[in-house]
Amino acid sequence: MRAQPQVTTPHIQCEDCPILHRAVCAKCETDELQELDALKYYRTVPAGHTVVWSGDEMDFVASIVSGIATLTQTMEDGRTQMVGLLLPSDFVGRPGRSEAAFDVTATTDVTLCCFRKKTFEEMMMRTPRIGQRLLEMTLDELDAAREWMLLLGRKTAREKIATLLAIIVRRDASLRLMGKDGPLEFDLPLTREAMADYLGLTLETVSRQISALRKSGVIELKGKRHITIPDLDRLLEETGDDADGGMFA
Amino acid sequence: MRAQPQVTTPHIQCEDCPILHRAVCAKCETDELQELDALKYYRTVPAGHTVVWSGDEMDFVASIVSGIATLTQTMEDGRTQMVGLLLPSDFVGRPGRSEAAFDVTATTDVTLCCFRKKTFEEMMMRTPRIGQRLLEMTLDELDAAREWMLLLGRKTAREKIATLLAIIVRRDASLRLMGKDGPLEFDLPLTREAMADYLGLTLETVSRQISALRKSGVIELKGKRHITIPDLDRLLEETGDDADGGMFA
DNA sequence: CTTCCTACTTGATCCGGATCAAGGTCCGAA
DNA sequence: TTCGGACCTTGATCCGGATCAAGTAGGAAG
Structure with missing residues (x-):
């Protein structure tokens, strides 16, 4: 399947779908954006339901379009720790990994903009900028996680x-x-x-x-x-x- | 488990300098490896000294060759939280960021294999594989940080x-x-x-x-x-x- | 309306880890 | 050799947050 170039301003998709906005639009490479855009699909998860369980095969990556989801980890005895709060525009999934490392749960009704993992990885190969943006985003998340470690350990x-x-x-x-x-x-x-x-x-x-x-x-x-x-x-x-x-x- | 490519010559540099090993050698692209290898320089920091302070301009990236360093964060009143333990082969620094986000301190004498940040970024542009490996490593660190959040919050x-x-x-x-x-x-x-x-x-x-x-x-x-x-x-x-x-x- | 249920609040008590305090051990320098 | 200091251990006590328990508020279904 191929994109129908029926677009007047490239930013319409960006508004529509944060993953494109955040992963691609730093320099707004319109052609690639349209190519990727054609491959997206949406998925909605009702409040309280789980998007993926830790350890599950996860064959897609996604970005939150609307709603709030959480990343959590649970010990056998039930002690639970949230390790991430996913808000609109946040990225879910791991290019290069097939298993989810944590539970992802919808706190409110959530709409996801998804890509099959393989598709996305191929896109990344062909478009280095996407990988670079993803690296930037991941580094930001890492900083956030480390800030949170200070909170958990010392506040x-x-x-x-x-x-x-x-x-x-x-x-x-x-x-x-x-x-x-x-x-x-x-x-x-x-x-x-x-x-x-x-x-x-x-x-x-x-x-x-x-x-x-x-x-x-x-x-x-x-x-x-x-x-x-x-x-x-x-x-x-x-x-x-x-x-x-x-x-x- | 990951397969170790059995090659005779190019691994000499890898042994020498973990950053090349981890960021480049996944597919052992010899030419790029040698190009990058020529630009590295070493730096040693004695035990107890600080490599960079949080907020400092940081114009290099590095990998730990030997010794142990820590990433820490401190509140004004002195409460301190370590947010990362850096062992040989770990990566230090952020392509795309100029300021260090945390204090990096040598716990033992530490030898770093450094690249000027700009040099490294240019290399990344030309060699997508380096960025991909770095993304992989960063995702691993993010997972580790999140595991640590469970420890800090619930154990x-x-x-x-x-x-x-x-x-x-x-x-x-x-x-x-x-x-x-x-x-x-x-x-x-x-x-x-x-x-x-x-x-x-x-x-x-x-x-x-x-x-x-x-x-x-x-x-x-x-x-x-x-x-x-x-x-x-x-x-x-x-x-x-x-x-x-x-x-x- | 009543009932039920989920989310929340507040009180009483307990306990794990912090804090305060006093040594102990080892090592390097004088 | 003694001294000083960094690092570690152990004891006594305290306190912040956990746990146990009871009750409230508000929305949805009957």
Whole structure:
């Protein structure tokens, strides 16, 4: 199958399908973009369902178009640790590996833009830029994972919660292209339990610390999920991170 | 397991310089190997000294030839978390990034095989295979970082120590190409404090748990650093990991 | 409306690992 | 040889977060 060049502006597919945007569009190589575009297919996974289990054969790679998924690891006795939070535009899968290393679970309804792994690998061979972008993205993920190691190993429960909220605000704000002024607000995309699994805490501790931050006036909440940040700097102070190095630099 | 291509000559450089071995030699492209080989230079860093500070301009990439280095992150109040342990053949640096994201410190005397970053990036452009190998290596590191997140977030102190010992045994054994039979022994390459920073513990807890493992007969120690593992399976049971999935699969 | 269920909150208690403190051991320098 | 310092061990106590337990809020189905 071949692409029908029925495109006026190459960016339409980019908007449509983040994987193309992030892996290819750095220099917007239109021809390759169209070739790849023709091979994509979509897949939706309902909230709560698992996309792949750790150890499963995984014959595709994908990028999140909408919704939220998690990467988790579980020990035999049930202890669970989330090792990644996948938001729209994030990449799933490993060119060069056939087995999934972690469980991927949809937290909300998720739409994936997929490519058969083999197809994608061939594309990578022919288009070095894709591999380079993927390397860049992977290096970023590695940095993020290492930042998270500091959080898991050394931060207090309160700092962990504040850091998570700060990260969600930032990702949220960057998606909505908002400035830092005005009261920031958003809905928590995770249950207390999912937050606990991400932060290496129990759900009770998460609940208590959120209440504590509310009582201190660092955050306000309407209902159980809707959070308002009256003063971002106030929240950032609670994260334990360097004032404006690191996360928001 | 990966097949080792049996070639007579070009491997001399490989032995010499792990970065060539790991980044280029998967298919042993001799010409490129020699071209790259001509551009390398060596650098040695004495034990205890810092190779680069987080945030520093870093105009080279390197691979560890000998010795042990650590990747660490420190909060303003001094809390420290090691986020990576760099052993011979590991890669240091980020093509495409100019600033170091973490502190790199030599734990023992370290010899690095370096390339100017620009040189290496040009080489990557011309030789897609290098980028592909680097992507593969980075994905492996990402998996390792995520495994470590489970350790930091969910494992007990005893499990953490056992896991660290198991990892050291494995890396050590693979370097020496030993089988799993006979008593395994090695010298700890880290101080109690460095282990604590790696595991998200205090040095006192590390010391106590090592004593506890000794009293249980899981390990034996001569002096403070030399460890013997009388029964590897015994140690593996203590790690909390799946019997023979995961780490030793 | 009631019922049920899931997600969440809050309280009481417990415990693993942190913290504080006091040695011990080994090694290199004077 | 003694001294000082880095590294390690062990004991006593403390505390943050886990665990156990009870109850609340709110949405969906009947």
